[in-house]
Amino acid sequence: MTIRDVAAAAEVSVATASRAINGTGRMADETRVRVREAALSIGYRPNMMARGLVQKRSFTIGLVTNDTYGRFTLPVAAGLSQAMHDRGVSVFLASTQDNPALELRTFEAMEEKCVDGLVVANRRVDRGLTLPETVKSIPTVYVMSACPDGAIGFNPDDVGAARAATEHLLSIGRTRIAHITGPKDFAAARYREEGWRAALAEAGLSAPAPAIYGTWSEAHGWDMAQQLLTTAAPDKRPDAVFCGNDQIARGFIDGATRLGVGIPGDVAIVGFDNWEIFAAATRPPLTTMDMGLLDLGRSAGLSLLDIVDGKRVEPGLRHQPYRIVIRGSCGTAKTAGTA
Amino acid sequence: MTIRDVAAAAEVSVATASRAINGTGRMADETRVRVREAALSIGYRPNMMARGLVQKRSFTIGLVTNDTYGRFTLPVAAGLSQAMHDRGVSVFLASTQDNPALELRTFEAMEEKCVDGLVVANRRVDRGLTLPETVKSIPTVYVMSACPDGAIGFNPDDVGAARAATEHLLSIGRTRIAHITGPKDFAAARYREEGWRAALAEAGLSAPAPAIYGTWSEAHGWDMAQQLLTTAAPDKRPDAVFCGNDQIARGFIDGATRLGVGIPGDVAIVGFDNWEIFAAATRPPLTTMDMGLLDLGRSAGLSLLDIVDGKRVEPGLRHQPYRIVIRGSCGTAKTAGTA
């Protein structure tokens, strides 16, 4: 089943068959129709390896990540591959598992497979993979990753989303808004603190306490509930907490509930990530920030294809619009704006 | 940077260069070494599209799934791509999102990209995608999916793992072991019920109540905690619950805790899935069954490559060995056996 077969079936040359199938060049409508019908009737399917060889284009891109198919790469990969699929390009998936040797082999393999482009995804905006010297340069975009100078990157808007989360808590009348988050060596944690501070400052308030760094875990949230809700004098306790991720938020809510503290009555909570299966199952369900990772993957892919097509794409880092998802942990159905 | 360049650099013909690089044919060691050094020094990287075109082998497989990168496909994909990577084959990722048109296009794309084989993954063992008629046959293995007659499939061992879960509860002296699980139209739920019943029967016990079908959610577990732990007379209440997944288990534990029922003191719990981030954060941490999805993906991939290599692979369904992961919800550190 090669193009030779359709040429024979349609009684034209392979050159004409090729042009008819691809819609290139000028030709009699009758001829084009005849060739296409022939192709259809014999079940012809073009061989992309052959096409790629001559066109120097494989209609294939690679997604290389060091997040072993984790929670963040997941939606990014989904958005990316949807968008790519719609434009007829396939995506290779490769995880480097933070292993430098594997990383090198992965990039080499991508080169050998002649990918048209690469999206390099990470789970941290302050770490990044870079193309090894030995691999010839390939159009690349970075996602959820450090973005080398002059490169094109797509990251969540940690500062903006954190500000919006805090503003939501302010908008429902809370004034003593604490912030519990992950490890300080994560840039994401520092950015979220920055957004929280900015919103408080804008409202003329100061932070009731420094941001509480720790781990990205339920245990951290739980422990801090014990600490924040039992030690201080009642009127010094926070009336709201902006949590650095949904796990911390859930841990805090569970811990607070156990202490008999009402959520959202006594303390309103906003999480971060909108990890559905977590956020929806919390009691009460969690109001949280959605970073728009699906769209992040989609946008990154579309830009990559633009580069591959030779269109000029402005270098630099883009920040993805976020969205607040209102559930029950702030006790209001008011929908806040997005970036 | 083509093989022509290395041939020139090593002062041999392209035929010799090819053989030296691939280690095929006989040749003087000196020649082989000289060619390889030349290749290395000019940074030669073979073009797999060209190689594939002549060898009729792309060293590429496709993973097509209708689980949009969900929890189950994730570990399967990770295991698969690790194993494939080690053998120098790349994997295309495609999600069909339960969309028949997309499904067709996906399989067509896989054919056009000349994949050597396909692993078709699902999130339910009782549903399956099949290769459309219009696509020429490609070596295929099925994972977590219905397995057509005569095909090769790799599924978790739902019955065995459920039996082992129940046996673990029996081994710590529990006798009134309830079972709360997902929707009855899931074969996985029915298999797990079967394993639970088998273990009880083997121990000469009968089920304290019929299996409680519902949804795969925390809410279901929570609701059943209220029901099971408040309505019956105390001595008729279960002293253990085998839950159909970790979410149900967590909901049950949270619900029971709220009622003042001690876990594992009053009721011991075993979950199913070993969804780490859930199971480890439950209070107490969840003892649960691990279906071995990572190895499932790996095995499926290796078998697929065997088929591609022309080795004979026995058709039929394989059941993956499972493993019980002991945490705190049964109050014992005893490690149970595996299949």
Added chain:
DNA sequence: CTGAAAGCGCTTACAG
């Protein structure tokens, strides 16, 4: 509007 020919980068009989 259509075809014959060259060529993409490789591998592999076929000779020697």
Added chain:
DNA sequence: CTGAAAGCGCTTACAG
């Protein structure tokens, strides 16, 4: 042990 040549399935100048 090594090389010249054909060919994988396509596309694309180049002619006509």
